[in-house]
Each structure stands twice: as C-alpha cells, then as structure tokens.
C-alpha cells in the first residue's frame with residue numbers, strides 16, 4: 608500500500624477553516640443557526656424543505672407515491688434548501704431540524720404543526736399517518752423497519768465513507784478507498800442476496816424500505832453517484848440491478864426524483880413544487896433562471 612501521509616494528530620483538534628476540502632464553506636464543528644431566515648409557508652398540509660440528494664429524494668418519492676395511491680392529504684409544498692449556500696443554517700430551518708440537514712418537514716394538518724427531521728423518521732411518520740407502504744402484520748412491519756434502519760445505518764459508509772474518499776477528497780488515499788469499497792461491496796451483496804428471493808426488500812410488497820434504499824443504492828447501480836459503477840462492478844449484482852430498474856420505472860419515483868432538483872438536465876429540475884401540474888409547467892427548462 609502506498610504511503611500517503613506523515614500526519615500526526617495534535618493533542619487537541621482545532622478547526623482550520625481552509626482545510627475542509629470540497630465542502631469547506633459549509634462544514635463547521637458547531638451546531639445552530641448562522642443567520643435569521645424565516646421559512647416560507649405554502650397552502651398544503653405538508654411543507655417540505657429539501658434538496659434532491661438521495662436523502663431528499665426518499666421523501667419526495669414517498670409523497671408522490673402517496674398522492675398516486677389517492678392520499679390527497681399528502682399534498683405538499685416543496686421548498687428548495689440550497690445546502691451549498693448554507694440555507695440549512697438559517698434560523699427557520701434550524702427550528703425544524705436542529706441537525707441542519709435536509710430533508711425536514713412540517714405537517715400543518717396536526718393541532719399544532721409537527722416538525723419531522725431525519726429521512727427515515729419522515730418516511731415512518733408519513734407511512735403511519737396515511738396507513739400506507741408499511742405492512743400492518745407485526746412480523747412484516749418489523750422486517751420492513753429493520754431494512755429501513757439498515758439503510759439509515761449503512762448509507763453513511765457509502766456516502767460519507769466511500770463517496771467522500773473516492774470522489775471528493777482532495778487526495779486519493781488508498782487505505783480509505785479500500786476500507787470503504789470493501790464495506791460498500793459487502794452491502795451491495797447483502798442487498799443482492801436479499802433480492803434474489805424477494806421481489807422487494809420486504810417481500811412482495813413495495814414499502815418505505817425500498818423508498819429509503821433505492822435513492823442511494825439504485826443511484827450507485829445506475830452510475831448516478833460518484834461515477835463508481837465500473838470501479839465497484841455494480842452491474843454484477845444482478846438481483847439488485849433488476850430491482851433498481853423496476854423501481855426506477857415507477858412514475859411516482861420519476862416525479863419524486865425531479866422535486867427540489869437544482870442540478871442535472873433542466874427538464875428534470877422542478878426546484879419548487881406546489882401543485883401536481885408543476886411537473887408539466889414549472890421545470891427549469893420552461894421557467895429559466897429567476898430574473
């Protein structure tokens with residue numbers, strides 16, 4: 608293995624603002640807001656503040672699936688949180704997510720507005736609120752929640768571990784890339800083996816577990832994150848490839864991927880969503896940049 612550093616950690620770590628790499632402008636070792644900014648409030652029961660990263664897309668897929676299944680109470684306003692500009696540190700956003708990360712949601716239909724943060728918690732909240740995409744049989748429900756929490760615990764190794772060191776770190780460190788490739792390939796094999804005998808993650812039923820896992824692991828298989836498909840040989844996980852394709856063909860998933868998207872082809876970017884018709888009329892290719 609190549610020698611990469613002679614770095615010796617100091618006795619006490621100190622914040623060097625210039626040393627944050629690609630995300631130096633937003634990474635900080637302290638919590639809380641940096642500026643006052645109220646959040647906009649729209650007309651629908653659900654107010655989403657997010658961005659179309661894999662964690663954000665989990666929730667917009669769920670909301671579009673709920674609407675497609677006839678749950679009109681899931682109508683939502685989706686506002687863009689530009690994390691590259693530090694919007695997640697505005698006071699209004701921190702009020703609904705003290706962890707300053709998208710996605711975060713406010714349900715205005717409850718007696719007092721209910722804030723929900725953490726994508727897994729949001730999926731579970733919506734599934735319970737609408738009685739959808741979460742099995743009711745206790746054993747099946749437990750299996751579904753196990754896979755939901757598997758995703759929440761596993762994806763940081765994919766994103767913060769593998770993706771960070773393979774795609775973003777200013778130097779390629781063999782030890783880190785090896786360590787996280789090993790783990791991510793193991794995770795891909797876990798999914799592939801599960802999907803060899805199950806149509807969806809929890810059996811025959813499409814659930815919030817699929818909605819949580821697909822935006823990360825489906826994106827890796829479709830080579831939409833980190834350009835690592837060849838490096839990780841994702842196409843060799845045949846059952847995962849089959850599942851990725853099937854879920855990607857769902858209309859609600861295709862709509863969910865567009866909401867709060869501020870990158871990629873303009874016809875796929877619906878930066879804010881306030882009405883179902885917005886998919887037809889308000890994509891970025893149709894409205895252009897605001898003046």
Ligand SMILES: N[C@@H](CCC(=O)N[C@@H](CS)C(=O)NCC(=O)O)C(=O)O
Nearest residue numbers: 633660662690708709710725726727
């Ligand atoms: N565990 C959280 C992770 C959320 C998360 O990491 N969000 C990222 C975008 S994918 C973010 O908002 N980053 C902004 C920052 O770190 O300042 C969840 O699943 O909701």
